[in-house]
Amino acid sequence: MARPEVRACKFIVILISLQSMIRVFAISQNSEEHAPEVHCSRERSRAAYKIVEEYLIPFVEKENYQMSQKCKLHPGNDIFRDQEDHKIHVDVNEWRCGYCKKSFRAEKFIDQHFDNRHSNLLNVSEGNCFAELCGALHCDHVMNSAVPKTKCNPAAATRNRHLCESLADSCFPVHQGPSAGRLHELFLRQFCDAHTCSGRVKPFARGGKKHTNIFYLAISILILMLLPIFYLIVFLYQREMRKGTQVLRRISKQSLKKKPS
Template sequence: MVALLVISLLFSLRPQRVSSTLPLQSLNQGSKDSATESAPKQDWNDAREVHCSRDRSRAAWKIIEEYLMPFVDKKKHKICTECRLHPDNDMFRDQEQHKTHLDFNDWKCGYCRKRSYEEKYLYQHFDNRHYDLLNVSRSKCMADLCGALHCDHVMDSVSQKSKCNPAAAARNKDMSEALADSCFPINEGASASHLHEFFLHQFCDAHTCSRKPKPFSRGRQVRTSWSIVILVLTILIVLFFYVFVYLYKRGMQTRPQNAEAPLEKWKKEKIFVE
């Protein structure tokens, strides 16, 4: 009986040992499958990397909007799409237009209405969720133009006491002159010729180490938003309307009293005489 019990126990333990090895094999296969699946995910993450600084691109576009475009609009000149300064050549332009600042700590995504309490978290949301909307098919990085547009001067990233590099200054000047030639060709008319000269004085002249002219020598002009102008005019009109109504009602209230005073005085005098 003891022998039979031992034999039965051995037979009962054999399938358990076999079954215990199955999870290990399936685990190994699962690890292999996960390893093979993780490779494409890692390649996808590498493929979505954008080698373009968003901060420097924003600085370049801010310079274009404040130190160039108001003068271009004044001359009623249209920049061609081949010009690197055209808004379509900024890969972050569409995302910037879908960014809404609702309140001090309230930013909203224009694509999916997601809220963020800081601007940097909204940019992280753009990078994670709306990367597919970036046009990275060709070179559209505005940060590449920072050398020609003096982004460091606006961002204060370079100390004023730093030594000037003649090679870098010459390279940035060549880039700036190339922008002037491609965006404002002299043979396209008087406005393009004037803007070509303006661009040279505004950006190119400061790229030198022999003397220290400040960039943006022609000054800056911030384009006025018509919505703000209309809002201010509406507030002034409403204010004048209420002041007029207040003064009119006040005059109507004081006028009957002044008119009735002589009449009452005359009645009293008449009664006294009688």
């Protein structure tokens, strides 16, 4: 039989192991219970960010204006921005996670991967959900462009206009100088004026970022590649023509000589 001291040591070892397992389980449960819940649409946040990038940032850069971090339109206030920046679009059917290098067939799958594996990297703080700005920024106009428009709700249009004007006031205070004043006016024309049920004013009236047309770019490159070949063909053709003319001249001179009698 084992001595009492040995049995006591074994009991202590087992007890310590059980305590360690309970502690690890408690920590994991506690972390899951206190994991921040994200009530923000990734898809609508992405749409709002793209609208800001397309129809506002080019004008802000042109004015060399620095938006305050307190401005809800500031790119740093997008809860999903770090994850979106780590999304690598390799090919049509391949997306890669910039954190762990895993590959996915579609964007929706990498979005699910971010939610399941990298949610701890979200910039969770109050007021940084870009989806909340969709009413002011016309996200539905961009996301549902192919869907028939529903009947306009005057109350919703008024509410979105107030949100839009508050963004213009907070992000581009007119008292901060001429650049802020011009951007304030532009924001009203670009986004806020279209919040009406009249249908006369369309969103993004001032246009947006200029895109290079891929078709015309491809045609231009093709022309530049074929131009040297065309000039080479013309050069060779003209050289052959000159050679042919010289041969004809020599034949003509010989035929004019009188034959000896």
